[in-house]
Amino acid sequence: MRPTKREELVGKALRTFYAHGFHATGMDRLVEETGISKTSMYKHFRSKEELIVAALKLRDTQFRDWLFHRMAALGKTPREQLLAAFDALTEWVVEPDFRGCMFVKAASEYQEVDNPIHAQAARHKALLLEHFRDLAALAGANDPALLARQLLILKEGAIVAAQVEGCREATVQAKAAAATLLDNALAH
Amino acid sequence: MRPTKREELVGKALRTFYAHGFHATGMDRLVEETGISKTSMYKHFRSKEELIVAALKLRDTQFRDWLFHRMAALGKTPREQLLAAFDALTEWVVEPDFRGCMFVKAASEYQEVDNPIHAQAARHKALLLEHFRDLAALAGANDPALLARQLLILKEGAIVAAQVEGCREATVQAKAAAATLLDNALAH
DNA sequence: CTCATGATGTACTGATCTGTACATGAAAGT
DNA sequence: ACTTTCATGTACAGATCAGTACATCATGAG
Numbered sequence: 001m002r003p004t005k006r007e008e009l010v011g012k013a014l015r016t017f018y019a020h021g022f023h024a025t026g027m028d029r030l031v032e033e034t035g036i037s038k039t040s041m042y043k044h045f046r047s048k049e050e051l052i053v054a055a056l057k058l059r060d061t062q063f064r065d066w067l068f069h070r071m072a073a074l075g076k077t078p079r080e081q082l083l084a085a086f087d088a089l090t091e092w093v094v095e096p097d098f099r100g101c102m103f104v105k106a107a108s109e110y111q112e113v114d115n116p117i118h119a120q121a122a123r124h125k126a127l128l129l130e131h132f133r134d135l136a137a138l139a140g141a142n143d144p145a146l147l148a149r150q151l152l153i154l155k156e157g158a159i160v161a162a163q164v165e166g167c168r169e170a171t172v173q174a175k176a177a178a179a180t181l182l183d184n185a186l187a188h
Numbered sequence: 189m190r191p192t193k194r195e196e197l198v199g200k201a202l203r204t205f206y207a208h209g210f211h212a213t214g215m216d217r218l219v220e221e222t223g224i225s226k227t228s229m230y231k232h233f234r235s236k237e238e239l240i241v242a243a244l245k246l247r248d249t250q251f252r253d254w255l256f257h258r259m260a261a262l263g264k265t266p267r268e269q270l271l272a273a274f275d276a277l278t279e280w281v282v283e284p285d286f287r288g289c290m291f292v293k294a295a296s297e298y299q300e301v302d303n304p305i306h307a308q309a310a311r312h313k314a315l316l317l318e319h320f321r322d323l324a325a326l327a328g329a330n331d332p333a334l335l336a337r338q339l340l341i342l343k344e345g346a347i348v349a350a351q352v353e354g355c356r357e358a359t360v361q362a363k364a365a366a367a368t369l370l371d372n373a374l375a376h
Numbered sequence: 377c378t379c380a381t382g383a384t385g386t387a388c389t390g391a392t393c394t395g396t397a398c399a400t401g402a403a404a405g406t
Numbered sequence: 407a408c409t410t411t412c413a414t415g416t417a418c419a420g421a422t423c424a425g426t427a428c429a430t431c432a433t434g435a436g
Contacts, residue, residue: 021297023211026393037415038395048394099299107352108293109209122353149349150365153358157345161337164295165310170341177338177369184368214423225385226425236424 006044007058009034014055018102022052022109022117049116052106056120059102064127078138079182082151085132086175089155093162093171100163101156128152141185154178194232195246197222202243206290210240210297210305237304240294244308247290252315266327267370270320270339274363277343281350281359288351289344316340329373342366 012034016025027048031038045051067088074084092098099105103121110117132148141147158174161167200222204213215236219226233239255276262272280286287293291309298305320336329335342362349358 019299021211021299023209024297027395028392037413039416040414042395043413100296101348104292104348104352105296108288108296109212111207111209111287113354118352125349125353146361146364149355149358149361153342153345153349153362153365155345156348157341157343160289160292160344160348161313161341164292164306165313166301167337170337173334173337174341176334177341177365180369180372181365184372215425216422225383227386228384230425231383 005036006054009036009041009044010051010054010058013051014058017052017055018059018099018105019097022106027051052117053120056103056106056117056124060120060124060127063102063124064131067128068131078135079186082132082135082139082182083175083178085151085155086158086171086178089158089174090171093159094168098162101159104156104160125152128155136185139182139186141182143185147181147185150181151178154181193224197224197229197232198239198242198246201239202246205240205243206247206287206293207285210294215239240305241308244291244294244305244312248308248312248315251290251312252319255316256319266323267374270323270327270370271363271366273320273339273343274346274359274366277346277362278359281347282356286350289347292344292348313340316343324373327370327374329370331373335369335373338369339366342369 009030013025013030016030016033027038027041030051031041034041041051045054067085070088070091071081071084074087075081103124107118107121112118129148129152132151133144136144136147136151154174154177158170161170197218201218204218204221215226215229218239219229222229233242255273258276258279259269259272262275263269291312295306295309300306317336317340320339321332324332324335324339342365346358346362349355
């Protein structure tokens with residue numbers, strides 16, 4: 001089924017925001033890129049903030065779908081799937097248009113905790129944590145919540161290292177750390 | 189010795205940039221806050237970019253001084269000092285004006301790798317890595333470079349979790365993970 | 377006192393920001 | 407054919423952006 005006009009606008013905005021940042025991307029630029037008129041743009045989205053939130057929601061579903069599917073494809077057991085998350089990250093960070101985690105960027109530019117943009121970023125992280133916790137429980141971890149959080153900390157840290165320093169090995173080094181943590185958490 | 193005018197300007201700019209972001213903070217605002225005139229401001233710094241780089245350099249020395257001194261104060265052996273880094277982080281993230289890592293924010297808003305602001309952020313991370321690698325070697329790690337990188341990945345990830353999700357436990361959970369990695373790396 | 381020098385403040389430039397008023401267009405109902 | 411309705415486009419408002427031209431001021435030298 002064809003994407004609606006609104007979905008098309010959100011998709012284009014998502015790419016531009018990710019590539020250039022939120023404050024640095026003006027509505028004029030988005031209007032120019034999409035070929036739509038400004039009036040129509042503001043018919044679809046009452047404000048820039050609303051457009052950003054819509055873009056983050058799209059990114060949330062895109063990223064989770066991609067990550068969870070790669071994890072399921074690359075790993076059979078829950079333990080393997082958790083480790084496979086880092087293989088998926090390795091595929092991602094070497095892509096030429098990789099620019100770090102969009103939600104970290106969003107939360108960085110909109111820091112007030114009550115800001116809808118920041119809240120949307122936090123929500124994404126919470127959803128990731130939920131999935132990891134379920135898998136950690138399935139894997140038989142002593143403390144699934146702790147293990148899930150630690151693995152996600154490794155994930156965020158590896159992305160930051162890859163983005164800020166351009167470190168290519170961060171994700172595989174994070175995977176090695178994750179393996180150690182998993183071994184430790186599944187032993188008893 | 190008294191701070192020079194320039195140092196005072198950099199210090200104030202640092203606080204404002206950290207609290208509100210780089211693009212979101214205009215030179216007009218900084219001029220108003222410091223009481224200086226715009227002409228004088230541009231006498232000290234040829235451009236906003238130059239001011240941001242100066243602020244990041246100050247932040248780099250401040251943060252490294254603080255972290256390394258806390259690590260030395262809280263830990264005796266190299267191993268204890270590496271772990272103590274996470275205790276220091278725990279002190280930091282609960283401060284009311286904690287807003288995440290300034291260098292991650294800077295690299296997020298100025299993504300081009302050849303941008304001086306981005307480069308300054310990368311440099312800070314490299315200096316942290318150097319210190320951690322030295323300590324890991326002193327601690328007798330099999331692969332000091334790997335261990336140092338993994339510990340820093342935990343550090344970045346914990347800061348991100350604390351900033352984006354407001355997660356209070358992230359730094360102590362990261363410390364637990366760090367302890368596991370240390371145990372593993374020092375065994376032979 | 378006179379004049380040069382350098383720091384400072386005011387007021388501005390042109391560009392860009394988010395958001396809107398209003399004119400124009402096409403399609404649909406009667 | 408005439409009017410209503412709604413989507414679209416143009417042009418703009420008012421604020422703010424980074425950066426600068428120029429007037430004013432204090433100070434120090436001769």
